[in-house]
Amino acid sequence: MESGKTSGTTSLLSKKVKIEGDIQGDEDLRVEGHFKGTIKVVGDIFVGQSGVVQADIEADNIIVQGQVTGNVLARKQLEIQSSGQLLGDCQAKSIDIREGAIFEGRSRMLKSPATPPGLGAGASISAQSEAKPNPA
Amino acid sequence: MTLFGKKEKEEEASVSDDSPAAKNTFQLAPKNKPKSTAEGKTEESTTLFGKHLKIIGNVSGEGNMVILGSFEGEFNLNGQLEVAQGARAKGNFNATSIAINGNVEGTLTATEKIHMDNSAKITGRIVTPKVSILDGAVFDGEMQMGKRSTPASNPTASGPPQTATASATAEKN
Numbered sequence: 001m002e003s004g005k006t007s008g009t010t011s012l013l014s015k016k017v018k019i020e021g022d023i024q025g026d027e028d029l030r031v032e033g034h035f036k037g038t039i040k041v042v043g044d045i046f047v048g049q050s051g052v053v054q055a056d057i058e059a060d061n062i063i064v065q066g067q068v069t070g071n072v073l074a075r076k077q078l079e080i081q082s083s084g085q086l087l088g089d090c091q092a093k094s095i096d097i098r099e100g101a102i103f104e105g106r107s108r109m110l111k112s113p114a115t116p117p118g119l120g121a122g123a124s125i126s127a128q129s130e131a132k133p134n135p136a
Numbered sequence: 137m138t139l140f141g142k143k144e145k146e147e148e149a150s151v152s153d154d155s156p157a158a159k160n161t162f163q164l165a166p167k168n169k170p171k172s173t174a175e176g177k178t179e180e181s182t183t184l185f186g187k188h189l190k191i192i193g194n195v196s197g198e199g200n201m202v203i204l205g206s207f208e209g210e211f212n213l214n215g216q217l218e219v220a221q222g223a224r225a226k227g228n229f230n231a232t233s234i235a236i237n238g239n240v241e242g243t244l245t246a247t248e249k250i251h252m253d254n255s256a257k258i259t260g261r262i263v264t265p266k267v268s269i270l271d272g273a274v275f276d277g278e279m280q281m282g283k284r285s286t287p288a289s290n291p292t293a294s295g296p297p298q299t300a301t302a303s304a305t306a307e308k309n
Contacts, residue, residue, distance in 0.1 A: 011186040014199050021193010021209055027186040037193055 221255050
């Protein structure tokens, strides 16, 4: 989680805020409120205990303490903490699911250098991400 | 001797006076500490959209919000909205008060006030009871400050137009 970010800021979607739409960019995002739509970032996503996300998420690290419904792609790690809930398929390089967490869906592991099939392939962001070595 | 004794007592008293103060600072310190680890705790009510984030969609809710990146869509907030320098926002914005220092295109409606800072650039329509525009701000559009034929005329508040009405209505909300 200590990965060196280009931007030091963490964006926050706070408790009493509701967003419907798309979020893109290269920054960390912390969701404590409600979000519906899609999230594609080069950075980490943290869904706090009060966070309710109905979205497909694509990010480096994804940490879930709240509720996530949708497909999730973590380029690095997916972590579902004990209060967390993930309903949907996940793709990740490594997975950490704590005791008490809820996960319903399929899981698929990403091989280290490979670009993720499907979700990540067409993403405009993946071009910006830190020079992924193409599998030769 | 008695004087000396008094002094001691005073010193003790002053020491005991200090200790609660010290306790207070000690109690305050941990509150400030998590700032670095979990920013959200100290600013839980302030939603922040960073520089490198692009958001398209509808935002609603309450609390304060700061946009540093780009935003496009419908915006309904019961609280303060700030569009920072370098930020781009497009759409309809409704908030209690709005402070602009970036680029905004669309309709801005504030129940209390709108402030345009010196690097603000606004294209569109503004509806607000109070406004302040700093030197350097660019405003291309239409301003409405009175309660002209607004479709949402409130029948309950029939008082005379005072400066306090804005805050009064805000409290009612």
